[in-house]
Amino acid sequence: EAQVTQNPRYLITVTGKKLTVTCSQNMNHEYMSWYRQDPGLGLRQIYYSMNVEVTDKGDVPEGYKVSRKEKRNFPLILESPSPNQTSLYFCASSLLGGSGGGGYTFGSGTRLTVV
Amino acid sequence: GQQVMQIPQYQHVQEGEDFTTYCNSSTTLSNIQWYKQRPGGHPVFLIQLVKSGEVKKQKRLTFQFGEAKKNSSLHITATQTTDVGTYFCAENSMNRDDKIIFGKGTRLHILP
Numbered sequence: 293e294a295q296v297t298q299n300p301r302y303l304i305t306v307t308g309k310k311l312t313v314t315c316s317q318n319m320n321h322e323y324m325s326w327y328r329q330d331p332g333l334g335l336r337q338i339y340y341s342m343n344v345e346v347t348d349k350g351d352v353p354e355g356y357k358v359s360r361k362e363k364r365n366f367p368l369i370l371e372s373p374s375p376n377q378t379s380l381y382f383c384a385s386s387l388l389g390g391s392g393g394g395g396y397t398f399g400s401g402t403r404l405t406v407v
Numbered sequence: 408g409q410q411v412m413q414i415p416q417y418q419h420v421q422e423g424e425d426f427t428t429y430c431n432s433s434t435t436l437s438n439i440q441w442y443k444q445r446p447g448g449h450p451v452f453l454i455q456l457v458k459s460g461e462v463k464k465q466k467r468l469t470f471q472f473g474e475a476k477k478n479s480s481l482h483i484t485a486t487q488t489t490d491v492g493t494y495f496c497a498e499n500s501m502n503r504d505d506k507i508i509f510g511k512g513t514r515l516h517i518l519p
Binding site for chain 2: 327333334337340350382384394396400
């Protein structure tokens, strides 16, 4: 089944403890992206990647890192999480990205709470 | 940064009534996409519009792209309880590469 898999689904952590949220897609998509969703603010892009070893900042990149060493994986790293990073996170992938057409396939989400 | 305005933010309708949500952009768009997110779920791609004035239908859902490619609408005829959720538009501007920007969404509540 074509899908984007995120792990974990839920995570509670403490301020300052490094964490990684994994994202993997099995559709050979070139474009991958991370979003955070907060009430009243919609989906905001954190980072995106147009291909292996090509990443770029989205609208809210502060406090996050990403890497794209393989086409299928796009982990999101929080080096020193803070409470304002408590949010619902989605990974998404697309065959060609926005201008190339085609929709985004989203993962099921990761609900992160930083205390 | 770039924003696409989506209205209304919330909509309550009686089951069987129609529903429309609108997206407006200040720039000319390459394409616009629509997504649905059920409560507790993740966004699911519905459709993409590319051509000026394009109209596409999916059963009770009608999607339109404006002639100037700066606005779009999603209309649901005779809503059902399964239509509950948040509907997002996502736009790709002509002067931006592959990034798409999501509207804040319209949350649809259906009253039985």
